[in-house]
Amino acid sequence: QVQLVQSGAEVKKPGASVRVSCKASGYTFASYDIDWVRQATGQGLEWMGWMNPNSGNTGYAQKFQGRVTMTRNTSISTVYMELSSLRSEDTAVYYCARGGLYCSSGNCNGDWFDPWGQGTLVSVSS
């Protein structure tokens, strides 16, 4: 079955960096984007960016530009999300999700994220 498995919880100090991994299985890794979404406790979902595992192209939300880097290792079907200059507000659960396009009658005008990884808690505290 299609599955995304993420790395374990992390505890970091302010100013440090964190790298979270997302290992894909059950489908052709290069055929779908991987997106990253985070959720602070009691808050909503916040989209961070995407990576195309085939080309290596990325796109980041403006809020995270300059602090986030997404990379991949195609030999092990894994995408990485690194967030630097951590601050307390970055404490959240970080999710990866497989991203796809919705197309109908030759027009692609929708997207979807499915499945999602189990989430990785990143705690930032001094």
Place this chain on the structure above:
Amino acid sequence: SSELTQDPAVSVALGQTVRITCQGDSLRSYYASWYQQKPGQAPVLVIYGESNRPSGIPDRFSGSSSGNTASLTITGAQAEDEADYYCNSRDSSGNHYVFGTGTKVTVL
């Protein structure tokens, strides 16, 4: 605007119908997708495109769209449908994504 706005909370009696709305300018050009999230769990895709359900999603979930508003309807709500629901679509640039503010659905 790049924002997607949802009502914070709605309630529905068991077996009745509830509609959750999502408003935003980008919805005039792009379909929304909808996600169900239960406490302590990762989000789950329930509707995408015009009104497509992934495998395993009950047919009581349906979607629709008109102008700048997308809707998720649960027809015959069940106790297990109690959850937070988020819409998602492209932002005004068309290159990035944005989630709605989320709606908490309570089944009475």
